[in-house]
Structure formats: C-alpha cells, structure tokens
Amino acid sequence: MSVQRRVSAGVRASTLSFFREPLNIALLLILPALSVQIYGVSLSQFPEIGIFDAAGSLVTTGRITGAVFATGALAGVLGLFQMISARNADRRLAIAGFRPMELIVSRFTTVLVVSVAISAVSTVTLSALTAESVAAPIIVFAALALTGILYGLLGMLVGTILPRELEGSLVLVILADMDNVFASSLFDIDESVTRFAPLSHPHELVTQAVVDGTLADDHVLPSLAFVLLFGLLSIAAYSYTVENGGGS
Numbered sequence: 001m002s003v004q005r006r007v008s009a010g011v012r013a014s015t016l017s018f019f020r021e022p023l024n025i026a027l028l029l030i031l032p033a034l035s036v037q038i039y040g041v042s043l044s045q046f047p048e049i050g051i052f053d054a055a056g057s058l059v060t061t062g063r064i065t066g067a068v069f070a071t072g073a074l075a076g077v078l079g080l081f082q083m084i085s086a087r088n089a090d091r092r093l094a095i096a097g098f099r100p101m102e103l104i105v106s107r108f109t110t111v112l113v114v115s116v117a118i119s120a121v122s123t124v125t126l127s128a129l130t131a132e133s134v135a136a137p138i139i140v141f142a143a144l145a146l147t148g149i150l151y152g153l154l155g156m157l158v159g160t161i162l163p164r165e166l167e168g169s170l171v172l173v174i175l176a177d178m179d180n181v182f183a184s185s186l187f188d189i190d191e192s193v194t195r196f197a198p199l200s201h202p203h204e205l206v207t208q209a210v211v212d213g214t215l216a217d218d219h220v221l222p223s224l225a226f227v228l229l230f231g232l233l234s235i236a237a238y239s240y241t242v243e244n245g246g247g248s
Helices: 003-019 022-044 047-052 058-086 090-095 101-129 137-161 166-182 201-212 215-244
Strands: none
Touching: 003 022, 003 047, 003 058, 022 101, 047 201, 058 101, 058 137, 058 166, 058 201, 058 215, 090 215, 101 215, 137 166, 137 201, 137 215, 166 201, 201 215
C-alpha cells in the first residue's frame, strides 16, 4: 500500500469513528446553538459592562463568545480522544509497518478535518442566531477554524498529560471557558495579560469580521503563532506517546 493510501485510510478511519458516534453528532449540532444562545442571553442581563463591548451589542458579543467557546471546546475534546486512541492503536500500527510520519499526518489531518466541520456548524449557527447580519462570514469561518485547530492541538497535549476521557474533557472545557473570559474583553484585564490567552486573537478576528466585515490584521500572525506552537508541542507529545506505549 502506498504512503498516500495509508494516510488516507488512517484519516478516513479516524474521521468516521468520530462521526459514527451519535453523541458526537448531537454535540456537534446542539452545543454551538446552545452556547451561542446562552452566552448571548446571559450577557444581555448585564448592560453595565457594556463599556467593554467591542461589538456594540452585548447580545452579539455574547453570541460571538459562545461560538468561539463551542468551537474550541468541541475541537479540544476531539484532540483529546485522538491522543487517547493513539496510545494503543498507533503503536500497534507502527509495529505493523506504518511509518511514524504517516501516523502523525493521519491524526493531525483528522483534527484539521473535524475542526473545520465544527467551525462550519458554529459559523452557520452564529449567522442564524445573531440579530445583526454577520458582515464577513468567510472571515468568521476562517477565524473559527483557527480556533478549532488551535484547541484540537491543545486537546492532544492534554491527552498526553491526562489520558482519561472524563477528566481530560472537563479540563478542556474549563480551559476554554477561562480562555474565553480573557479573550472576550468584557472585563478590565490588562492587554499585556490577555494577549497570551490563546483564544484572544481568534476572538478578535471573529468579532471584527462579524461587526465590521474586515480582517483584524494585527491578530492573524499571533493566532498562527499559537497554532504553530501547539502544533510543535503536539507532535512531540504524540511521538512520546506512541514510542512509549499505551499502557500508562
């Protein structure tokens, strides 16, 4: 079997295993809608913090924050499950003759594909539920895709440190929620702190695209830098996991 066919088979198997689970499909369809709506309704109850509202409407800001949270949390859990699965399956595949690079490409491509699917659902949900029209949906989709990929890679890191589904999922959801607090600009947190929050830059990209229909140029490179950093760390974590076996 050629390298391309082995990689394609690995991506197909990993992706189908995600979409075959009814719970995953339910979360993919329901969580973005719930998150966008709940965040929007919740923030609408606190007009006094509107001085920090970059979008001009607390409801809109809340819904943007909900979309970013749902995308990050879902993609993060996906990355976590990918790493947990790799602890046993990929080591056996390596023994069977698959090259480590083929396995790495398969896992990371799966995270990429499913993260893009999650981002598409979040974009459609945000567009449907936001009262004001989304000015630049393509930029919103791209920014949410960055969010999904970033947290998918972070999920792989968490899966190396905490290779248990329940505990790891809780950690990722808490991380995404706290990250969103820093990223939302709804609280008077110094920018020298918030710029180190991974979601701060994708959140700003989404906000400016929704409200102004423009690209927040200053936040593109920092977003890509976080993706690159987590990507390198995830490759190292993945290599360590496969080489050292899945019994731990």
